[in-house]
Amino acid sequence: MLDRREELTPMLAQYVEVAERYDDAVVLFRVGDFYKAFCEAADEVARVCELTRIEREDSTGTYTACGIPVDNAPKYLKRLLDAEYRVAVADQVEDPEEASGLVERAVTQVLTPGTVVEEELLAEGSNTYVACVATADGGSDDSAAEAGGDGARDGPTYGVAHVDVSTGECAVTAGDAAAVDEELARIDPAELLGGPGVDPGVVDGADCMVTERDAGKFAPDAAGAVLDRYADPDRFDAAERVAAGALLSYAEYTQGDDGPLEYVRRVRRYDPRRSLRLDATALRGLELFENHVGSGRTLFDTLDETRSALGRRRLRAWLRRPLVDREAIEARHDAVAAFAERTLVREDVREALSAAYDLERLAGRVSRGRANARDLRSLHDTLAAVPAVREALAGVDALADVRADLDPLDDLRELIDAAVAEDPPQEITDGGVIRAGYDDELDEIRTTAREGREWIAELEERERERTGIDTLEVGYTQVHGYYIEVTNGQLDKVPDDYTRRQTLKNSERFYTPELKRREDEILGADERADALEYELFVDLREGVAVESDRIGALADAVARVDALAALATAAVERDYVRPEVGADVDEIRLKRSRHPVVEETAAEFVPNDAALPRGTVALITGPNMSGKSTYMRQVALAVVLAQAGSFVPADAARLPVVDRVFTRVGASDDIAGGESTFMREMRELTDVLHDATADSLVVLDEVGRGTSTTDGRAIARAAVEFLHDETGATTLFATHYHGLTDLADEYDRVVNRHFAAAERDGEVTFLHRVREGAASSSYGVEVAELAGVPDPVVARAHDLVAADREGGGGDGAESPPDPAGTDDGEAAGGDGQRTLAEVATNGHDRGDGERDGDKDAGPPAVRDDAVADLLADLRDLPLAETTPLEALNRLHDLQRRAAEAGDGDRDDTDDDATLDGGRP
Numbered sequence: 035m036l037d038r039r040e041e042l043t044p045m046l047a048q049y050v051e052v053a054e055r056y057d058d059a060v061v062l063f064r065v066g067d068f069y070k071a072f073c074e075a076a077d078e079v080a081r082v083c084e085l086t087r088i089e090r091e092d093s094t095g096t097y098t099a100c101g102i103p104v105d106n107a108p109k110y111l112k113r114l115l116d117a118e119y120r121v122a123v124a125d126q127v128e129d130p131e132e133a134s135g136l137v138e139r140a141v142t143q144v145l146t147p148g149t150v151v152e153e154e155l156l157a158e159g160s161n162t163y164v165a166c167v168a169t170a171d172g173g174s175d176d177s178a179a180e181a182g183g184d185g186a187r188d189g190p191t192y193g194v195a196h197v198d199v200s201t202g203e204c205a206v207t208a209g210d211a212a213a214v215d216e217e218l219a220r221i222d223p224a225e226l227l228g229g230p231g232v233d234p235g236v237v238d239g240a241d242c243m244v245t246e247r248d249a250g251k252f253a254p255d256a257a258g259a260v261l262d263r264y265a266d267p268d269r270f271d272a273a274e275r276v277a278a279g280a281l282l283s284y285a286e287y288t289q290g291d292d293g294p295l296e297y298v299r300r301v302r303r304y305d306p307r308r309s310l311r312l313d314a315t316a317l318r319g320l321e322l323f324e325n326h327v328g329s330g331r332t333l334f335d336t337l338d339e340t341r342s343a344l345g346r347r348r349l350r351a352w353l354r355r356p357l358v359d360r361e362a363i364e365a366r367h368d369a370v371a372a373f374a375e376r377t378l379v380r381e382d383v384r385e386a387l388s389a390a391y392d393l394e395r396l397a398g399r400v401s402r403g404r405a406n407a408r409d410l411r412s413l414h415d416t417l418a419a420v421p422a423v424r425e426a427l428a429g430v431d432a433l434a435d436v437r438a439d440l441d442p443l444d445d446l447r448e449l450i451d452a453a454v455a456e457d458p459p460q461e462i463t464d465g466g467v468i469r470a471g472y473d474d475e476l477d478e479i480r481t482t483a484r485e486g487r488e489w490i491a492e493l494e495e496r497e498r499e500r501t502g503i504d505t506l507e508v509g510y511t512q513v514h515g516y517y518i519e520v521t522n523g524q525l526d527k528v529p530d531d532y533t534r535r536q537t538l539k540n541s542e543r544f545y546t547p548e549l550k551r552r553e554d555e556i557l558g559a560d561e562r563a564d565a566l567e568y569e570l571f572v573d574l575r576e577g578v579a580v581e582s583d584r585i586g587a588l589a590d591a592v593a594r595v596d597a598l599a600a601l602a603t604a605a606v607e608r609d610y611v612r613p614e615v616g617a618d619v620d621e622i623r624l625k626r627s628r629h630p631v632v633e634e635t636a637a638e639f640v641p642n643d644a645a646l647p648r649g650t651v652a653l654i655t656g657p658n659m660s661g662k663s664t665y666m667r668q669v670a671l672a673v674v675l676a677q678a679g680s681f682v683p684a685d686a687a688r689l690p691v692v693d694r695v696f697t698r699v700g701a702s703d704d705i706a707g708g709e710s711t712f713m714r715e716m717r718e719l720t721d722v723l724h725d726a727t728a729d730s731l732v733v734l735d736e737v738g739r740g741t742s743t744t745d746g747r748a749i750a751r752a753a754v755e756f757l758h759d760e761t762g763a764t765t766l767f768a769t770h771y772h773g774l775t776d777l778a779d780e781y782d783r784v785v786n787r788h789f790a791a792a793e794r795d796g797e798v799t800f801l802h803r804v805r806e807g808a809a810s811s812s813y814g815v816e817v818a819e820l821a822g823v824p825d826p827v828v829a830r831a832h833d834l835v836a837a838d839r840e841g842g843g844g845d846g847a848e849s850p851p852d853p854a855g856t857d858d859g860e861a862a863g864g865d866g867q868r869t870l871a872e873v874a875t876n877g878h879d880r881g882d883g884e885r886d887g888d889k890d891a892g893p894p895a896v897r898d899d900a901v902a903d904l905l906a907d908l909r910d911l912p913l914a915e916t917t918p919l920e921a922l923n924r925l926h927d928l929q930r931r932a933a934e935a936g937d938g939d940r941d942d943t944d945d946d947a948t949l950d951g952g953r954p
């Protein structure tokens with residue numbers, strides 16, 4: 035197609051030219067009521083948007099075209115963005131009526147997943163960020179890299195910047211590859227720019243669209259010059275400068291490249307270590323914002339009692355980056371307490387905030403020159419809600435600060451109210467936007483038009499009287515303008531001053547000199563009024579844009595008030611308590627604590643206490659489904675909530691301020707990730723052991739599970755010893771390795787806790803109650819007993835467990851390999867880790883391996899039972915709810931049991947295989 039450019043129609047030639055300039059985007063051309071794509075781009079748009087592709091033919095040959103209806107554009111644009119396309123929208127930048135020949139078009143906006151600003155394409159209560167990672171030298175080898183940031187463990191220092199183009203929030207920091215990884219997990223960008231020289235692993239690890247930019251944009255000078263339009267570049271490290279500058283240049287590019295984005299009011303520089311650090315694994319493991327299994331609810335969902343989009347985004351940010359500064363934490367608790375104690379204040383504030391529109395995005399649209407009259411009206415309505423909030427807060431000391439920041443911007447509100455009509459139209463070019471009394475000239479023009487119309491309205495009556503033609507009518511058409519219509523039968527009565535304008539079948543249409551004069555006057559006035567209104571509106575919008583600092587400050591205060599009132603509401607409605615976080619608190623002490631999310635769905639949640647002096651390693655044992663994971667997470671969530679400024683679900687809470695929360699779950703079922711789960715488990719463990727400090731909280735959930743018992747037990751034991759001796763981090767470690775519980779005898783800060791099963795009302799139940807001490811290592815057998823497994827089987831099982839312990843199987847790292855056969859349970863999930871159902875049906879299969887062959891096999895009844903159970907288990911395997919890994923493990927278990935129940939050739943069974951491909 036390009037080779038026949040000379041022959042293309044002017045419009046196609048224009049299209050090709052734009053498409054070449056925006057070669058990383060799909061170009062859409064505004065043509066009438068459509069955004070059109072042509073040629074190859076048309077094929078892609080048609081495919082992604084499921085639109086019809088049209089074959090066109092003209093003098094130059096055939097080509098394809100495809101059109102997105104302008105009215106419905108957001109729906110289709112969203113599909114393109116979801117499919118990770120960039121979309122360059124070329125609008126007519128010249129009035130089609132004034133154009134000589136082809137209308138001039140230019141790209142006014144490039145839509146990308148990380149930079150969209152269209153209300154319809156944005157999630158309401160969350161930010162959409164585009165982020166950028168860059169090196170100090172912008173990737174060039176010859177300029178020596180300035181060492182930016184500090185605390186780099188090894189490798190280069192990167193700058194990492196992010197901006198929300200819809201709200202103008204922009205921030206930058208620096209760190210090594212690991213820090214950048216962690217930061218990207220928290221920013222959770224929709225799009226990422228990777229500068230030249232950045233380790234591809236850093237960029238590829240991000241779970242979003244990656245955008246390439248011309249290397250020149252990352253040159254330190256070029257990036258610095260862009261940043262200079264927003265902030266003093268000297269405030270930043272070299273790498274930060276490049277990241278922020280390159281990012282802002284990209285943001286400008288997507289908004290049509292006409293100068294700096296005024297509403298990006300500041301480029302904040304921050305140190306991630308000044309907030310409670312939660313890496314991707316912790317964010318995921320604690321299900322703060324994403325839920326992968328179970329209820330579908332997240333911590334954020336549970337807490338979100340905000341009333342405005344501003345508040346919702348703020349609450350997210352608080353949870354994403356909880357505080358570490360004790361005073362700041364207490365100040366937030368003070369404010370939440372003030373709201374919690376005053377129901378009326380809280381309700382009045384929340385009621386008033388319900389009327390608030392998204393100030394930040396409104397301000398963004400105003401600055402970008404894209405706000406219409408309705409947007410300004412929304413801004414007005416939001417400002418109008420502020421006095422009620424202020425009034426509600428009056429006299430509450432703990433809220434005095436935020437109240438002071440709630441400047442209702444009376445001048446701005448009055449200006450908008452005086453200028454903009456109360457219910458203005460969508461378009462700002464069609465008139466009806468500016469109120470009467472705002473501008474004298476406009477009022478005069480409108481008076482002229484109105485008087486003209488009144489004169490015409492009375493014309494029919496007057497002319498009927500004057501001419502005696504009683505069927506005479508006055509009308510208007512778009513093409514011919516005003517006319518006086520006389521039917522054919524009455525034509526003889528037409529006076530001399532009528533001039534013929536149009537002949538119809540049954541009538542003639544006329545005009546008079548006076549009608550013509552009035553018509554010109556009215557149309558001229560209308561046109562002038564529309565133009566003047568547009569001009570006045572644009573002036574007003576620019577006047578508002580100048581105030582974006584004040585609007586931004588107000589938005590910040592509104593967001594804070596809303597988030598604080600939301601936390602208070604959650605605290606009151608869900609019965610949370612204010613945590614004590616004073617400097618003297620050197621322990622985690624929770625009385626009757628609950629898991630904030632699980633308690634919402636559990637039929638009856640059993641509260642639990644926790645008492646962990648700093649540096650304690652609590653080993654938590656108990657059967658599957660007894661509540662270990664829930665308990666550990668609720669302790670970690672209490673810490674996160676407290677530092678985010680929230681109250682916590684408990685009757686009483688004393689919590690230290692921690693620097694990081696780590697969560698690691700052993701051999702999760704995720705085999706889709708590509709990497710072996712055991713490898714990942716060990717990598718994550720490495721991070722914990724490297725990075726945890728005496729101020730950290732570490733939650734390890736059955737770590738070591740992804741490999742053989744012997745190895746797993748050894749790794750778990752070594753990790754506990756290291757955490758205890760070297761890092762001193764406060765640790766909760768749920769483990770199925772009973773040998774570890776002996777550690778409590780050896781180390782003073784290692785304690786045992788357990789969850790047990792019990793019989794209640796004749797049923798085996800889990801009490802979900804944490805208790806002192808270690809679970810008995812044969813609790814699986816005890817559960818089997820409770821469940822009614824025949825006595826001889828239980829007795830035999832107890833013997834086998836005892837033999838196992840004597841054989842050293844429970845002793846951990848130094849112990850010899852387990853005697854043949856006693857390790858079998860591990861494949862199904864560790865000793866005692868089988869679910870109640872498994873235990874109840876297979877309690878007798880433990881250690882059967884020694885009874886090989888037909889002759890030596892146990893009593894036939896037991897074996898037949900084993901076969902029956904095997905078949906029952908196979909039949910009952912809930913395939914729909916079983917993950918591939920689980921399925922493999924179950925299969926392995928079944929196979930093993932089949933071998934034992936049959937002729938028992940044990941050699942087929944590999945003790946170590948947990949079948950998740952987990953050997954490093």
Ligand code: ADP
Pocket residue numbers: 632636638639640641642656657658659660661662663664665802803
């Ligand atoms: P484990 O880690 O010991 O296998 P979980 O913590 O996953 O057990 O808990 C299993 C289930 O038991 C959870 O899904 C939850 O529904 C329920 N549960 C856990 N703790 C409690 C509790 N304290 N009160 C009520 N139900 C609970």
Ligand code: MG
Pocket residue numbers: 659662663664735
């Ligand atoms: Mg668990």
